[in-house]
Amino acid sequence: MRISLEINGEPHEGEVEPRTLLSDFIRHQAGLTGTKVGCEHGVCGACTVQLDGQPVRSCLMLAVQARGRSLRTVEGLARDGGQHPLQRAFHERHALQCGFCTAGFLMTLEPFLREHPDPSEEEIREALAGNLCRCTGYRGIVEAAGQAAREMRDG
Amino acid sequence: MTLVGRALPRREDALVLEGRARYLDDIDPTGGAHATFVRSPFAHARVGAVVAPGDAPGLVAVLTAESLRGRVRPLPFQVPDGVTAADEPHPILADGEVRYAGQPVAALIAESRPLAEDAAELVEVDYEPLEPVVDARAPGVDLVEFRRSGGDVERAFASAAHVVRGTYAMPRLVAAPMEPRGAIASEEDGLLTVWCSTQDSHRAVAHLAHSLDRPPESIRVIVPQVGGAFGSKGGAPAEAVAVAAAAIELGRPVKWAEDRLENFLAAYQGRGMEADVELAFDGDGRMLAVRARIRADVGAYLLQATAVPPHTAGMLMCGCYRLDAAEVEVVGRRTNRVPTGPYRGAGRPEAAYFMERAVDDAARELGIDPVELRRRNLIAEFPHTTPLGFTYDSGDFARCLDRALELVRPERSDDGERAVGTGVGLYVERAGGRFESAVAALQPGGRVLVRGSTSPHGQGHDTTFAQVAADRLGLEIADVAFEFGDSAVVPPGIGTFGSRSVAVGGAAVAEASDRLREACLAAAARVLGAEVSWDGGALVAADGRRLTLAELAEAEPGIGAEARFDSDLVFASGAYAAVVEIERAAGRMRVLRLAAVDDAGTIINPLLAEGQVLGGVAQGLGECLSEAATFDDEGQPTAANFADYSLLTAAELPPIETAFVESASPLNPLGAKGIGEGGAIGTPPAVANAVADALGHGVDPPFTEDRLWRAMRT
Numbered sequence: 079m080r081i082s083l084e085i086n087g088e089p090h091e092g093e094v095e096p097r098t099l100l101s102d103f104i105r106h107q108a109g110l111t112g113t114k115v116g117c118e119h120g121v122c123g124a125c126t127v128q129l130d131g132q133p134v135r136s137c138l139m140l141a142v143q144a145r146g147r148s149l150r151t152v153e154g155l156a157r158d159g160g161q162h163p164l165q166r167a168f169h170e171r172h173a174l175q176c177g178f179c180t181a182g183f184l185m186t187l188e189p190f191l192r193e194h195p196d197p198s199e200e201e202i203r204e205a206l207a208g209n210l211c212r213c214t215g216y217r218g219i220v221e222a223a224g225q226a227a228r229e230m231r232d233g
Numbered sequence: 234m235t236l237v238g239r240a241l242p243r244r245e246d247a248l249v250l251e252g253r254a255r256y257l258d259d260i261d262p263t264g265g266a267h268a269t270f271v272r273s274p275f276a277h278a279r280v281g282a283v284v285a286p287g288d289a290p291g292l293v294a295v296l297t298a299e300s301l302r303g304r305v306r307p308l309p310f311q312v313p314d315g316v317t318a319a320d321e322p323h324p325i326l327a328d329g330e331v332r333y334a335g336q337p338v339a340a341l342i343a344e345s346r347p348l349a350e351d352a353a354e355l356v357e358v359d360y361e362p363l364e365p366v367v368d369a370r371a372p373g374v375d376l377v378e379f380r381r382s383g384g385d386v387e388r389a390f391a392s393a394a395h396v397v398r399g400t401y402a403m404p405r406l407v408a409a410p411m412e413p414r415g416a417i418a419s420e421e422d423g424l425l426t427v428w429c430s431t432q433d434s435h436r437a438v439a440h441l442a443h444s445l446d447r448p449p450e451s452i453r454v455i456v457p458q459v460g461g462a463f464g465s466k467g468g469a470p471a472e473a474v475a476v477a478a479a480a481i482e483l484g485r486p487v488k489w490a491e492d493r494l495e496n497f498l499a500a501y502q503g504r505g506m507e508a509d510v511e512l513a514f515d516g517d518g519r520m521l522a523v524r525a526r527i528r529a530d531v532g533a534y535l536l537q538a539t540a541v542p543p544h545t546a547g548m549l550m551c552g553c554y555r556l557d558a559a560e561v562e563v564v565g566r567r568t569n570r571v572p573t574g575p576y577r578g579a580g581r582p583e584a585a586y587f588m589e590r591a592v593d594d595a596a597r598e599l600g601i602d603p604v605e606l607r608r609r610n611l612i613a614e615f616p617h618t619t620p621l622g623f624t625y626d627s628g629d630f631a632r633c634l635d636r637a638l639e640l641v642r643p644e645r646s647d648d649g650e651r652a653v654g655t656g657v658g659l660y661v662e663r664a665g666g667r668f669e670s671a672v673a674a675l676q677p678g679g680r681v682l683v684r685g686s687t688s689p690h691g692q693g694h695d696t697t698f699a700q701v702a703a704d705r706l707g708l709e710i711a712d713v714a715f716e717f718g719d720s721a722v723v724p725p726g727i728g729t730f731g732s733r734s735v736a737v738g739g740a741a742v743a744e745a746s747d748r749l750r751e752a753c754l755a756a757a758a759r760v761l762g763a764e765v766s767w768d769g770g771a772l773v774a775a776d777g778r779r780l781t782l783a784e785l786a787e788a789e790p791g792i793g794a795e796a797r798f799d800s801d802l803v804f805a806s807g808a809y810a811a812v813v814e815i816e817r818a819a820g821r822m823r824v825l826r827l828a829a830v831d832d833a834g835t836i837i838n839p840l841l842a843e844g845q846v847l848g849g850v851a852q853g854l855g856e857c858l859s860e861a862a863t864f865d866d867e868g869q870p871t872a873a874n875f876a877d878y879s880l881l882t883a884a885e886l887p888p889i890e891t892a893f894v895e896s897a898s899p900l901n902p903l904g905a906k907g908i909g910e911g912g913a914i915g916t917p918p919a920v921a922n923a924v925a926d927a928l929g930h931g932v933d934p935p936f937t938e939d940r941l942w943r944a945m946r947t
Contacts, residue, residue: 097347111259112252114460116411117493121875124411152252165250169242172844176691177249178256178411178460206883210875212411212461213691215847215912216883 081145085110086154094141100134101125103141104151112152112181116210123209126182127151133186152181155188163229164188167222175213183209183219191227199224236700236710237903240840244710245695254458257415257430262486265417266293268476269349269489271339271356272498273331276569276868277366280327281359283339289355291348294483296340296475298328305478308471309443310535313544317378323534323572325444325471325478331360332533333571334869335498340475342487365569365868369530370507376531377540377565379547383620384558389522393513397595401587402933403917404861405505405530407878408576410690412460413491414500416473418480425481426453429473430460433688433728434720436468440537444474445481456718459690463852464575465500466690467730468537472499497873501539502862503576505530506546506583510591518601520610522558522620525550525587531565532572538579539572540565545580545663551619552588553630553659553806554610559620569868575730577852577913578662585660589918590931593656597929603922604657607634611659615896625661625804627896627906633808633830634659640828640890641810645926650817653825656922657810660914664907665736665803665900670724671745673702674793675753679770679783681706681713683745686726687738688718692909693841694734698742700837701903705746707769724795732805732907735837740901741798748794753782756789803898805906807831809915813923820942824854824887824920831911832894835904839893842908846891849912855881856913857920857934 082091085108092107104113104127113136116124120138127136128150155162164184167173174180183206190205191197197205202223203216211219248254273280285295307322327338339356343349366373390396417428425447431437434454442449459466472489480487491500506529513521527550529543547561596603611630618624634657643655669686676682683702687694695715702713716722726738750767757765757772757780765772765780772780786792812825829846836842859879863871872878897904917934924941925931932944 095347105259106261110252111255114256114412115258116413117875119493119874119876122411122493152250156251161247161250168250169246172242172840174246174249175693175844175848176411176459176461177246177254180249181252184250203883203886207885208882210411210880210882212409212463212852212880213848214844215849215851215889216886217847217889218844220883 079142081142083144083146084148086150096142098141099137100139100141100144101136104136110151110153114178114181116178123186124179124182126185128185128189131189133189152184155184163226167225171218171222171225173214173218173222179209179211187223191230195227195231197227236704237837239838241696241700241838242840243693243696256412256458256460257417257428258490260417260428260457262417262419265486265488266342266344266483267346267349267488268340268342268479269346269353270337270472271353271358273327273334273336273338275331275360275362276334277363278331278360279363280329280331280338281361284357286352286355289352291344292341292352293344294342294479296326296479298324298326301326301478305474306444306446308536309440310537310539312540315379315381316540316544318535318540319376321376321535323471323536325474333569335571337471340479342479367568367864367866367868369528369566369568374567375564376535376567377543379544379563381547381621382560383622384522386522386524386558386560389558390513393521394516395514395599397512397591397598399591399594400507400509401590402507403504403583403586404935406503406576406856406860407497407862408463408465408503409880410461410463410465413493413496414466414470415490416476417486417488418477419486420481423451424453425451425477426455427473427477428455428457429469431456431466431468432462432690432730434718434723435726436728438720440469441474441477445477454720456688462690463577464503464579464730467575494873497878498870499571501536501572501574503573504583505573508587510587512591512595514595514599518599518606518609520554520556522556523550524560527561527563529563529565530568530570530573532568532570534572536572536574538574542575542580546583548621548623549581549584549661549663550588551621553612553661555612556620561621570864577849578910579731581660581662581910582914582917585658585914586918586921589658590921593922593925594931604638607659623663626900627898628804628806628832629894629896630659630806633806633832633894636830636892636894637808637810637828640892641812641826644812652815652817652927653812654923654927655810655812656919656926657808658915658918658922659808661804661806662732662910662914663802664732664805665800666733667727668797668799669726669738669741670795670797671741672724672793672795673745673749675749675782675786677786679781679786681708681749682716683713683742684716684723685738685742686724687729687734692734692845697735697837697841698739701739701742702746705743706750707767712770732909735903736803736898736901736905736907737798737800739837739903739905740800741796743902744796744798745794748796752792752794753785756792757785760785760788800900803900803906805833805911807911807915809919811919811923813920813927815927815941817945820938820945822924822936822941826888828890829912829915830892830894831908832896833908834898834906835895836893843891845908846912847889849910850889850916851881851886853913853916856917857936859935861935
């Protein structure tokens with residue numbers, strides 16, 4: 079089946095099987111391998127991308143469901159040549175180790191912080207409860223989210 | 234300014250944060266085919282005919298034990314000193330028998346992964362189910378045995394005023410790195426290249442050379458970005474050997490990227506040990522001797538390092554205590570479950586848990602405060618050789634304990650609804666040992682390139698080792714580049730596991746850097762015809778003439794140095810403390826706070842070291858709260874996805890205080906020990922002892938509501 083959609087602001091067309099997962103389409107057809115697949119059953123959150131600005135698990139969707147919609151992946155997070163405040167904060171707070179879960183956390187947090195510009199630590203932890211990280215124990219991620227929120231509010 | 238000791242964020246982060254890092258499944262070789270595996274649905278069965286589909290869309294090849302005969306050998310396995318092991322290696326593909334659910338039986342190679350998975354559905358396998366062994370405590374076949382004693386154990390127990398006995402168990406656990414395993418193989422002009430999601434290239438080369446019966450020189454292993462391992466990606470798995478055999482046969486690249494279900498079924502698991510521990514005390518609460526019988530559920534076959542955790546657990550059963558005598562007996566029994574192997578701690582958490590639970594039980598029986606009982610028996614002088622023969626090089630156990638108690642703020646109460654208790658868990662862990670190497674070269678332009686033999690999978694080697702090398706050379710961190718993980722370029726080594734990268738690999742980097750500096754001084758002296766001294770990025774003669782490193786590299790190309798660093802084991806240690814609250818009506822346990830104090834010797838980068846501790850604590854807490862690899866009576870895994878095998882989330886982590894005590898190891902130039910495993914070792918005994926303090930008696934993890942509710946009613 080032929081689908082056309084917008085990926086990171088650019089128009090994109092592709093030929094997919096009806097059964098092709100959105101995650102496989104993003105990684106293996108669109109070639110955007112920054113999105114990771116960690117469990118293929120919607121628990122780990124590594125494959126989180128944004129569809130029309132909302133976080134979705136791309137392993138639980140079919141590619142055809144993204145037809146005509148606007149998709150944003152981790153490759154589209156940096157703007158105007160510079161890293162997003164979340165990316166900078168993740169670096170400064172040591173919020174990543176192996177990095178396999180990182181794209182999912184970033185793509186979950188970005189819309190959360192847009193809707194919750196001044197979140198408490200508890201709200202951040204709840205917002206992240208659908209993303210698994212096996213390396214960091216989450217502290218750096220929670221701190222990075224708070225730091226990025228401040229920067230996004232101030233900037 | 235000195236770089237060692239500074240909390241620098243990682244310079245390797247940008248690639249990952251921008252989605253540009255290349256993990257195994259991000260690599261798609263041109264013309265590559267894709268592999269999937271047919272896996273046994275039975276825990277134990279005889280395997281008859283394996284009938285492959287004659288034709289299926291996109292199907293390229295089908296591999297079975299029959300078709301691989303004469304081309305592959307079972308995986309190699311390692312037998313630690315003093316261990317007796319049965320000759321039961323893991324076959325590449327099941328040959329006549331399957332011994333665990335998930336064991337690979339056939340490999341399907343097709344033009345795409347979905348087509349390979351479609352074809353796998355068409356394979357017919359003739360299974361004749363056999364009785365599975367599901368209980369490691371039942372009489373059965375022993376695959377691993379280890380016995381050691383030192384001192385007069387009989388006399389110590391005969392003369393003891395008190396003997397305290399207990400039985401303690403740790404469940405099997407799944408390492409569950411976020412990236413599952415995988416391999417891509419390709420052969421060209423007699424060189425087999427294998428990209429493998431593994432902990433280092435050295436062991437993978439050795440395993441592939443053994444199983445494919447070809448010289449290691451004909452194999453290149455490239456470790457791409459690795460999405461976590463925690464011990465579970467040591468060397469090359471059976472699937473990687475099958476993929477390599479397929480690539481050789483087909484003359485085209487073949488890729489296998491494991492999915493989560495396969496990782497739960499077929500990646501080796503950790504822990505799964507139980508111990509009877511006896512402690513002998515004199516009338517003053519002085520610990521005289523320990524006697525331990527450890528039973529390990531090692532699973533169906535011996536993998537490369539299956540025998541290592543039981544051996545390590547046995548050897549560490551003296552813990553942090555002065556003892557006159559010790560005796561351990563370790564038996565690793567075969568079960569029809571996926572084999573076990575190293576998982577973060579690999580025998581160390583088991584030993585610490587068994588010993589620390591036993592000490593708390595002893596304290597209750599003897600009517601002595603558990604902290605006081607520990608203080609009376611802690612080793613205070615180093616080096617200290619235990620009755621079992623390990624020599625602890627350095628430490629300050631009492632100071633770690635003091636710090637942990639200070640940070641955790643002990644608490645105890647019970648109002649009938651909520652019971653609150655505090656527990657401590659001490660540990661000592663073997664780290665380091667054997668050798669690693671490094672090669673440092675001055676490059677055109679004046680930068681230094683170092684190739685190290687250990688390999689990162691999240692720890693931050695690039696930044697940590699650059700801090701070491703730049704300090705030694707008086708350079709900026711940006712002037713030192715590193716390469717890891719490609720067997721075609723890195724020097725020889727053992728690998729990245731067991732908290733050994735900094736103490737051994739980092740020491741090799743330090744020595745290679747020192748030698749490069751000497752080589753640069755000698756070369757500059759030749760160029761300038763005068764004695765020179767080192768001034769950061771430049772070499773200066775007495776008469777004031779200067780040569781920058783860039784100029785030196787141009788005047789005398791090819792300046793380099795290498796170092797191999799050999800070391801005895803070093804022993805990191807620590808004290809953990811936890812406060813827990815148990816809701817009596819529901820059995821619900823909450824960790825209110827936890828303190829982690831680790832003595833890993835000199836800390837190179839406190840930010841990354843704390844990251845290791847916090848990650849280890851989270852895994853240790855997972856073991857306490859929710860994680861257990863469970864199986865039913867047929868040997869079928871009953872927790873083989875992230876819904877049933879539950880990792881902790883950000884919402885479930887309690888406040889954690891960390892601190893370091895830095896007693897430098899005398900055994901390496903950095904004074905380093907190891908920090909990768911402490912959190913996973915110290916957390917379970919601290920939490921378990923806090924639970925026991927709250928309830929008045931001990932329980933084994935995981936501390937689920939069901940288990941605690943029952944424990945309060947027996």
